[in-house]
Amino acid sequence: MPKGSDNNIIRKLEEQERKEGGLPPLLEFYQRLLRIQSKAAQHIGLPKLSLTEETISERIEHGLPLIGFDELTLDWSLLHDTFAEVTTTFAEYPQLFGTLPENLRELGSSRLLTQETVKAWFEGSELPSKWMVSDTDTCLLESIIHATLKPFLASYSKVLLGLVNQEKWRCRYCPICGGNADFAFLDKERGARWLLCSRCDTEWLFQRLQCPHCGTQSQNDLAYFTDDEGIYRLYVCEQCKRYLKAIDLQRTKSEVLLPLERLLTLDIDTQAREYGYNPCGGDDAKLRGDTSQTKSSGNHEQSTPSP
Numbered sequence: 671m672p673k674g675s676d677n678n679i680i681r682k683l684e685e686q687e688r689k690e691g692g693l694p695p696l697l698e699f700y701q702r703l704l705r706i707q708s709k710a711a712q713h714i715g716l717p718k719l720s721l722t723e724e725t726i727s728e729r730i731e732h733g734l735p736l737i738g739f740d741e742l743t744l745d746w747s748l749l750h751d752t753f754a755e756v757t758t759t760f761a762e763y764p765q766l767f768g769t770l771p772e773n774l775r776e777l778g779s780s781r782l783l784t785q786e787t788v789k790a791w792f793e794g795s796e797l798p799s800k801w802m803v804s805d806t807d808t809c810l811l812e813s814i815i816h817a818t819l820k821p822f823l824a825s826y827s828k829v830l831l832g833l834v835n836q837e838k839w840r841c842r843y844c845p846i847c848g849g850n851a852d853f854a855f856l857d858k859e860r861g862a863r864w865l866l867c868s869r870c871d872t873e874w875l876f877q878r879l880q881c882p883h884c885g886t887q888s889q890n891d892l893a894y895f896t897d898d899e900g901i902y903r904l905y906v907c908e909q910c911k912r913y914l915k916a917i918d919l920q921r922t923k924s925e926v927l928l929p930l931e932r933l934l935t936l937d938i939d940t941q942a943r944e945y946g947y948n949p950c951g952g953d954d955a956k957l958r959g960d961t962s963q964t965k966s967s968g969n970h971e972q973s974t975p976s977p
């Protein structure tokens with residue numbers, strides 16, 4: 671799998687920085703975030719789990735992600751330190767995120783990042799917003815929590831992903847943490863479509879002819895656009911008006927670091943929004959609650975000429 675470790679991505683960005691004498695602010699911000707996440711990952715190590723093989727296959731069979739909030743073992747002191755570092759980094763890029771609200775800068779991580787808040791974020795329910803004044807504040811806090819929790823959730827993926835029967839899963843949400851996908855790729859071997867979890871970078875197999883957001887399998891509602899070289903795809907769904915970006919690894923020549931591709935393809939996001947589509951996800955709780963979806967695999971898809 672071409673996931674690409676944080677260190678590989680940091681190295682690649684450093685290379686670009688040397689060649690070009692600097693990085694665009696977004697990539698520079700991402701590089702700093704990765705360093706924080708990578709340092710946290712080293713402290714976290716590999717979590718110990720009490721899930722038996724039987725429980726794992728049972729949960730996969732029933733479309734239940736392998737970790738629930740109560741099963742997460744979080745080092746709260748490390749979590750708070752990481753949160754503080756991530757918040758500082760966000761604050762240093764006002765051109766990307768605006769000026770951080772005073773609350774976020776001054777309240778301190780232990781007051782903001784309570785168990786109640788992390789649980790709400792993890793389960794996709796509304797954050798307890800007692801300190802957040804506006805929707806923008808809440809949105810920013812969600813992004814900061816997302817970036818803080820990532821190395822913690824990714825550590826579970828490292829331990830558990832090998833135990834997931836990919837053919838049996840095929841749900842719209844991550845088999846490890848229940849998060850939604852924000853990127854996809856078609857594999858080199860057979861062109862099968864895999865989704866990438868926005869929260870823990872887990873990759874999972876998913877049918878090509880189904881919307882990962884609303885689950886429709888109606889061919890008339892699903893389409894994709896490609897770029898001139900056919901490397902990138904923009905999957906769109908007319909039923910829920912959502913989109914998902916993907917890269918076709920059968921057509922790429924150089925090394926692909928998937929998490930980095932999310933950022934290198936921001937022009938596709940702009941285009942998708944111009945067409946009137948919104949990104950996939952954003953409704954985790956609802957997605958996870960619905961395990962009644964069909965798991966049939968589609969292998970036909972409708973293509974749309976490049977825009």
Ligand SMILES: [Zn+2]
Nearest residue numbers: 844847867870
């Ligand atoms: Zn995940």
Ligand SMILES: [Zn+2]
Nearest residue numbers: 881884907910
């Ligand atoms: Zn849809």
